[in-house]
Amino acid sequence: MCEMNSPLDSRVPGGHDSAMPGSGTDSTKPWLEGGPIVILVEPQLGDNIGSAARAMGNFGLSRLRLINPRGGWPDERAHVCAAGADRILEGAELFPDLRAALADVNFAFATTARERGMAKPVMGADAAAADMHARLAAGAQVALVFGRERTGLYTEEVSLCDSILTLPVNPAFASLNLGMCVAVTAYEWSKVVTGGALPFVTPDKSPLAEKHELFAFFDHLEGALAEAGFFRSPDKQPSTTRNIRNIFHRIGLTRQDLATLHGMVTSLVEGQAGRDARKAAHIARAEEKKAKRVAAQGPAGDPPAS
Numbered sequence: 269m270c271e272m273n274s275p276l277d278s279r280v281p282g283g284h285d286s287a288m289p290g291s292g293t294d295s296t297k298p299w300l301e302g303g304p305i306v307i308l309v310e311p312q313l314g315d316n317i318g319s320a321a322r323a324m325g326n327f328g329l330s331r332l333r334l335i336n337p338r339g340g341w342p343d344e345r346a347h348v349c350a351a352g353a354d355r356i357l358e359g360a361e362l363f364p365d366l367r368a369a370l371a372d373v374n375f376a377f378a379t380t381a382r383e384r385g386m387a388k389p390v391m392g393a394d395a396a397a398a399d400m401h402a403r404l405a406a407g408a409q410v411a412l413v414f415g416r417e418r419t420g421l422y423t424e425e426v427s428l429c430d431s432i433l434t435l436p437v438n439p440a441f442a443s444l445n446l447g448m449c450v451a452v453t454a455y456e457w458s459k460v461v462t463g464g465a466l467p468f469v470t471p472d473k474s475p476l477a478e479k480h481e482l483f484a485f486f487d488h489l490e491g492a493l494a495e496a497g498f499f500r501s502p503d504k505q506p507s508t509t510r511n512i513r514n515i516f517h518r519i520g521l522t523r524q525d526l527a528t529l530h531g532m533v534t535s536l537v538e539g540q541a542g543r544d545a546r547k548a549a550h551i552a553r554a555e556e557k558k559a560k561r562v563a564a565q566g567p568a569g570d571p572p573a574s
């Protein structure tokens with residue numbers, strides 16, 4: 269069954285995508301289309317058709333062909349499990365058999381986990397994705413053919429294809445869910461198209477600290493450690509100090525990191541009593557300034573003394 273409320277979902281009533289940046293889906297960005305044709309041969313469950321369409325949408329595939337869906341077409345369960353990839357389902361083409369679905373295709377990959385005894389090239393999903401990309405760039409029509417949930421592709425159907433696509437799965441448990449199989453192959457396609465670039469990287473919210481800022485932190489930390497009696501052996505203090513400095517050199521600290529570390533050291537040195545005293549002094553200074561302002565203004569309604 270499909271998972272309707274994944275953290276990556278973003279769907280509002282009516283089947284439209286919503287622009288919810290926290291969900292991972294942003295309908296303001298262009299919808300990626302194209303790629304090889306995905307052909308599902310006699311899929312048994314609308315749930316799996318929808319899951320396959322969802323995976324296609326995730327990784328930039330848009331052309332879906334269906335051969336005799338057992339539950340008929342259209343199928344409401346497919347739309348539910350597509351989780352917003354309705355445009356792929358709405359554009360799906362129906363065919364009576366694989367021969368008809370492949371009529372305008374130049375090169376087809378049959379997906380199977382079983383060795384069929386045929387003299388055909390056998391590729392993993394990554395190599396097949398690179399091959400498909402090159403063929404499509406040259407103007408060819410390329411298709412990925414996926415079989416039934418229970419039995420997969422018949423040997424006769426595999427014989428209609430040019431190459432076999434298989435995955436390095438556990439031989440004792442090689443059967444993949446239809447949607448998962450489409451997702452794996454579509455993911456490899458996406459990696460080829462995008463060059464493996466990730467959609468976002470760790471933001472650099474603070475610039476790297478300059479050396480004088482780092483040295484000031486060293487002075488702060490080493491002074492606090494010396495006062496706390498950390499350096500028990502004067503002979504070992506220089507080497508211990510170097511080791512401590514090297515720890516922070518390896519990290520690549522930012523200015524924000526240093527501000528946090530300064531605060532940590534200060535807090536440890538002061539303790540709770542010191543923090544309370546500093547807070548009380550801050551409040552006292554604020555009250556003193558307020559009292560001076562009130563005194564300067566004089567009684568309510570009276571102008572300041574000249």
